[in-house]
Amino acid sequence: MADETVSTMIDADRIAVRVRELGAQISRDYEGKRLVLVCVLKGSFVFTADLARAISVHHRVEFLGVRSYGDGTQSSGVVQITQDLMQPIQGEDVLIVEDIVDTGLTIAHLLDLFHTRNPASVKVCALLHKPARTRKVVPIDYLGFTIEDKFVVGYGLDWAERFRNLPFIGLVHQGGGEAT
Numbered sequence: 001m002a003d004e005t006v007s008t009m010i011d012a013d014r015i016a017v018r019v020r021e022l023g024a025q026i027s028r029d030y031e032g033k034r035l036v037l038v039c040v041l042k043g044s045f046v047f048t049a050d051l052a053r054a055i056s057v058h059h060r061v062e063f064l065g066v067r068s069y070g071d072g073t074q075s076s077g078v079v080q081i082t083q084d085l086m087q088p089i090q091g092e093d094v095l096i097v098e099d100i101v102d103t104g105l106t107i108a109h110l111l112d113l114f115h116t117r118n119p120a121s122v123k124v125c126a127l128l129h130k131p132a133r134t135r136k137v138v139p140i141d142y143l144g145f146t147i148e149d150k151f152v153v154g155y156g157l158d159w160a161e162r163f164r165n166l167p168f169i170g171l172v173h174q175g176g177g178e179a180t
């Protein structure tokens, strides 16, 4: 536990600028619609909080608990819903807010799940995308940043529940190396 350090990949100012841009774009696209932001827990809670405040059109926020990783850094490929939405989404315009699209398996599963609930539309907003690890190609309608194949933490993203509180996106270094 002792000697990990975190280096900055995307600093807080760059994130803030990009989140404001995404919020403005979403506000234009959803003018007059019944927007529901679905925050995918836990990793998206910081991004959703900032994005919601950058969106000027009326919307409500829902939370969905999903587990796709254990305490390691490799995808299990198994997506488990740990907490469902509190309200139906029938007839509403759903925007899934994800921290990161890695293999694409989580988003693919959520798109299938939500389509069974008859929303007016379902789109995806992801802060980060790692195209190198794609196993399922999914549409990302609003994207913050494309990154290389590195395990990142901060701005809501964890490593064994640590580092979610960092205001930037960073890389963990253990005893001189990176987490893999």
Ligand code: 5GP
Pocket: 043, 068, 069, 075, 098, 099, 100, 101, 102, 103, 104, 105, 106, 107, 150, 151, 152, 153, 157, 158, 159
């Ligand atoms: P996917 O199903 O696309 O492989 O994985 C999506 C989920 O895996 C993300 O919501 C996130 O929880 C986790 N994940 C994928 N890559 C990373 C990463 O680099 N860092 C962290 N902390 N979580 C990741």
